[in-house]
Amino acid sequence: MTETKNHVPAPANALSAASDVGPDVELDVGPDLGLDFEGWACPVPLRETPTVVMGHGGGGAMSAELVEHLFLPAYGSAAASELGDSAVLTVGDGTRLAFSTDSFVVKPMFFPGGSIGDLAVNGTVNDLAMSGAVPLFLSCAFILQEGTALSELGRIAQDMGAAARAAGVQLxxxxxxxxxxxxxxGVYVNTSGIGVIPDGVDIGPHRAGPGDAVLISGDIGVHGIAVMSCREGLEFGTTVESDTAALHGLVAAMIATGAGIHVLRDPTRGGVAASLNEIATASGVGIELVERDLPVPETVRDACSLLGLDPLQVANEGKLVAVVPADSADRILAALTAHPLGRGARRIGTCVPGHPGMVVARTGLGGSRVVGLPVGEQLPRIC
Amino acid sequence: MTETKNHVPAPANALSAASDVGPDVELDVGPDLGLDFEGWACPVPLRETPTVVMGHGGGGAMSAELVEHLFLPAYGSAAASELGDSAVLTVGDGTRLAFSTDSFVVKPMFFPGGSIGDLAVNGTVNDLAMSGAVPLFLSCAFILQEGTALSELGRIAQDMGAAARAAGVQLxxxxxxxxxxxxxxGVYVNTSGIGVIPDGVDIGPHRAGPGDAVLISGDIGVHGIAVMSCREGLEFGTTVESDTAALHGLVAAMIATGAGIHVLRDPTRGGVAASLNEIATASGVGIELVERDLPVPETVRDACSLLGLDPLQVANEGKLVAVVPADSADRILAALTAHPLGRGARRIGTCVPGHPGMVVARTGLGGSRVVGLPVGEQLPRIC
Known part of the structure; x- marks a missing residue:
C-alpha cells in the first residue's frame, strides 16, 4: 500500500491511463496537493494480451479498456457514448427511464449474509437507484449448468423473490x-432493470464540482471480505456478513430532503476506489479523501492486511458513495444516518479543482497517496 | 413422426400437460377434429428429476415446468403472472413499453449465415417486435471464459454493432x-431490450379466436439445421444458412396495412410447434395446421429425416407466426410477401373452437396428428 513508484496520470483519459497505476502510489505532495507531473516517465506499458483474462471482468482499468478499445469501436454508431452500468433514456412524452444490466457469477453461490439471488436483485436495483430512479421492473435470465441441483436453484429463486418483494420491484x-x-x-444470473426517474431529479457521474462533499453510507469492504471468508482456501475465521441490500429507499430519503445531490454510485466491483476514480474522470475534478475518516471495520482491516488488499478496492453490495454540494452535506448526512441502511454514514472527502481525474488520499502520517483505479480483479468473482 | 401413443391433453393447463407428449402422436380423428379424450390414460408420469438437465433450457415443456413449478412459486407475489419472453409495462402517463431478456449460449459461436452476436441482437429485437413494439434500446452483458481470444470477442461485438445498426436500435x-x-x-451474451408499443396496437398471445388464420412468414427450420450442419460431429454437407434477421420492419409493414393482428410469435427454441402450442393455450383455442402447406425447404426436410426431427420443432431466427382475423389474412399476406423478409409467407392453418389448447396437423394422408409442445431440447443450444 505504500510502495513508491513513478506514475503518469492522464486527466483527459484517466480510465485508460489509470491502467498504468500499480496497486497504490505514495506521493509526498504537501497539503495543497499541487502535483507536478512534468517529466514523469510511464513505468508500465499498456497491457497487450491476445486473450480474455480475469481482470477484464474486475470492474477496474482492464474492464474500462475492454469497453473503450473493443466494444465501443465494434458497436460504432449503435452504441451510446458511455455504455455504463446504467443508462438514462427518454421515452413517450418525456418519461425518463433508467435501464441497467448486470450478470452475477459469484462463487460460492451462498455466503454469509446472502446469496447470488440476493445480489442479482439488489445489484440491479442499486444500479437503477444510483441515477435517482424508482426501480420498478426486473428481468431475470439464468444460465444453468446441467447437473445443478434443482434444490439449489430453488433456494436462489426464493432469495430473488424475497429480495424483490423487499425492494418493491416486480420480476x-x-x-x-x-x-x-x-x-x-453452477448458476449464472443476469438481471436487467427499468426504473423511472422522478421529475426534477438530476443525478449523474459528470455532475461533481469543486468544493462538493464526498459521503459514504457506511462501513466499506464488507461484502468482498464476507465472500472471501467462505471461499475455498481463504478461511479467515471472521464472521463478516455481506452487506447486500437494496438502496433505493435510502436514496429516496436523501432526495426527500430537498437538498441537492450531484452524484451517487454503489461501489461494487473495484470498490470505493473505482467509483471515485470514475466520478473524478467523468466530472473532471480531483477528489481528496481523508484516510482516517474511512469507515473500515476492524475485521475488514485485518483481513485486508493479511491479504495485502486495499479496503478501498474491496467490493461493497449495500453501500453508496454520494457527492453533494458542501452546503447540502449536513442535511444529507442527517437523512442517511436516520435510515437503517445509512447509520454509519460519514463524510470522507472533498472534490477539488486540482489534479482533475485523480483521487488522492491524505494518509495518517500527513502524506498523500494516489488511489488508483484497480487494474484488474482483486477478488475473483465477488458479485 | 408417426408413432401412435395415447395422450392426455389438459386444455386448462396445456403447458404442463403437454410435457406428457412424445415427439408426436398420430390420431385418426376425422375431418371435424371432434376429439374425445374421455377415459384416456396418461402414459408418461410428470418428470421428477433432482437436477437441471438440458431439456430445462429447450423452450419446451420442461422449460415451462421450471417456470411454473420452481420460479413462479419461489418469486411469489414479486413475479408477474406470466413471466414470458417479454412483458408489456405501462410507465409515466401511459407509455406502453415492451421489455424482454434473452441469453445466448449457442455453439459454435460462428455458423453459416451468422454468429452469436447477430442472434443476440436480432433475438431480443424480435421478442420486442412480437408485441408490436418499436425496438429502441438494448443492454448487452457478456460472461467470458478466461482465455477466449479477444479477436473472437471482437468479431462477435462487431456482429452485434452491425446488427444493431441494421435494426436501428442502440446499445x-x-x-x-x-x-x-x-x-x-467461450462467450455467453445476454441482451435485454426496451421498445415502445404504438397507440392502438394490441397484439398478444391471448388474442387468438376461432376462425382466425394462422400465417408463417417463410421457410421453417432453417436456423436450427444451419447450426447443426456445422456442429462438430453433425456434418450434413448442406449449405443451409441461418435465417437470423430483425423482424420489426416486417411487423411494421403488417401493422401499416391497418388490418387487425391478434398474435405474433417468433418460433425460436421449440420451433413453430412450441409457438403454436403456447398460443393455443394462452387463447384457449385449438389450432389446425395443414401439413402440406408448411414451407419446409428440401434441405431441412432431408436433414430432419436423417436425424428423426420434426421440422415444426426446429428453431427459426428470422421467421414469425401471425394469427390474424380471417378477413385480414389476404391483406396481411400481401404485406408480408411484399417485404424482403416475408417473401415466402403463406397461410398454414386456422384457429378452431374444438380441442382448445391443442395443435393438430392434417397429414397428407388425410389423417391428423397432434403437434405437441416439445418436451426438452431437440438441438442443444441453438440460440
Whole structure:
C-alpha cells in the first residue's frame, strides 16, 4: 500500500491511463496537493494480451479498456457514448427511464449474509437507484449448468423473490438456458432493470464540482471480505456478513430532503476506489479523501492486511458513495444516518479543482497517496 | 413422426400437460377434429428429476415446468403472472413499453449465415417486435471464459454493432464478467431490450379466436439445421444458412396495412410447434395446421429425416407466426410477401373452437396428428 513508484496520470483519459497505476502510489505532495507531473516517465506499458483474462471482468482499468478499445469501436454508431452500468433514456412524452444490466457469477453461490439471488436483485436495483430512479421492473435470465441441483436453484429463486418483494420491484420477464455439464459453473444470473426517474431529479457521474462533499453510507469492504471468508482456501475465521441490500429507499430519503445531490454510485466491483476514480474522470475534478475518516471495520482491516488488499478496492453490495454540494452535506448526512441502511454514514472527502481525474488520499502520517483505479480483479468473482 | 401413443391433453393447463407428449402422436380423428379424450390414460408420469438437465433450457415443456413449478412459486407475489419472453409495462402517463431478456449460449459461436452476436441482437429485437413494439434500446452483458481470444470477442461485438445498426436500435448499457478457464464456455451474451408499443396496437398471445388464420412468414427450420450442419460431429454437407434477421420492419409493414393482428410469435427454441402450442393455450383455442402447406425447404426436410426431427420443432431466427382475423389474412399476406423478409409467407392453418389448447396437423394422408409442445431440447443450444 505504500510502495513508491513513478506514475503518469492522464486527466483527459484517466480510465485508460489509470491502467498504468500499480496497486497504490505514495506521493509526498504537501497539503495543497499541487502535483507536478512534468517529466514523469510511464513505468508500465499498456497491457497487450491476445486473450480474455480475469481482470477484464474486475470492474477496474482492464474492464474500462475492454469497453473503450473493443466494444465501443465494434458497436460504432449503435452504441451510446458511455455504455455504463446504467443508462438514462427518454421515452413517450418525456418519461425518463433508467435501464441497467448486470450478470452475477459469484462463487460460492451462498455466503454469509446472502446469496447470488440476493445480489442479482439488489445489484440491479442499486444500479437503477444510483441515477435517482424508482426501480420498478426486473428481468431475470439464468444460465444453468446441467447437473445443478434443482434444490439449489430453488433456494436462489426464493432469495430473488424475497429480495424483490423487499425492494418493491416486480420480476416481469425471464429466460433460462442450460449448458453442458463441464461448461458453465453452477448458476449464472443476469438481471436487467427499468426504473423511472422522478421529475426534477438530476443525478449523474459528470455532475461533481469543486468544493462538493464526498459521503459514504457506511462501513466499506464488507461484502468482498464476507465472500472471501467462505471461499475455498481463504478461511479467515471472521464472521463478516455481506452487506447486500437494496438502496433505493435510502436514496429516496436523501432526495426527500430537498437538498441537492450531484452524484451517487454503489461501489461494487473495484470498490470505493473505482467509483471515485470514475466520478473524478467523468466530472473532471480531483477528489481528496481523508484516510482516517474511512469507515473500515476492524475485521475488514485485518483481513485486508493479511491479504495485502486495499479496503478501498474491496467490493461493497449495500453501500453508496454520494457527492453533494458542501452546503447540502449536513442535511444529507442527517437523512442517511436516520435510515437503517445509512447509520454509519460519514463524510470522507472533498472534490477539488486540482489534479482533475485523480483521487488522492491524505494518509495518517500527513502524506498523500494516489488511489488508483484497480487494474484488474482483486477478488475473483465477488458479485 | 408417426408413432401412435395415447395422450392426455389438459386444455386448462396445456403447458404442463403437454410435457406428457412424445415427439408426436398420430390420431385418426376425422375431418371435424371432434376429439374425445374421455377415459384416456396418461402414459408418461410428470418428470421428477433432482437436477437441471438440458431439456430445462429447450423452450419446451420442461422449460415451462421450471417456470411454473420452481420460479413462479419461489418469486411469489414479486413475479408477474406470466413471466414470458417479454412483458408489456405501462410507465409515466401511459407509455406502453415492451421489455424482454434473452441469453445466448449457442455453439459454435460462428455458423453459416451468422454468429452469436447477430442472434443476440436480432433475438431480443424480435421478442420486442412480437408485441408490436418499436425496438429502441438494448443492454448487452457478456460472461467470458478466461482465455477466449479477444479477436473472437471482437468479431462477435462487431456482429452485434452491425446488427444493431441494421435494426436501428442502440446499445446503451453493458456489463462484462469473466469466469475461470474451465468454467464458462467461450462467450455467453445476454441482451435485454426496451421498445415502445404504438397507440392502438394490441397484439398478444391471448388474442387468438376461432376462425382466425394462422400465417408463417417463410421457410421453417432453417436456423436450427444451419447450426447443426456445422456442429462438430453433425456434418450434413448442406449449405443451409441461418435465417437470423430483425423482424420489426416486417411487423411494421403488417401493422401499416391497418388490418387487425391478434398474435405474433417468433418460433425460436421449440420451433413453430412450441409457438403454436403456447398460443393455443394462452387463447384457449385449438389450432389446425395443414401439413402440406408448411414451407419446409428440401434441405431441412432431408436433414430432419436423417436425424428423426420434426421440422415444426426446429428453431427459426428470422421467421414469425401471425394469427390474424380471417378477413385480414389476404391483406396481411400481401404485406408480408411484399417485404424482403416475408417473401415466402403463406397461410398454414386456422384457429378452431374444438380441442382448445391443442395443435393438430392434417397429414397428407388425410389423417391428423397432434403437434405437441416439445418436451426438452431437440438441438442443444441453438440460440
Amino acid at each position: 416481469v420477464t425471464g429466460d433460462t438456458k442450460v449448458v453442458d455439464s463441464g461448461s458453465g459453473d | 446503451v448499457t453493458g456489463d462484462t464478467k469473466v469466469v475461470d478457464s474451465g468454467s464458462g464456455d
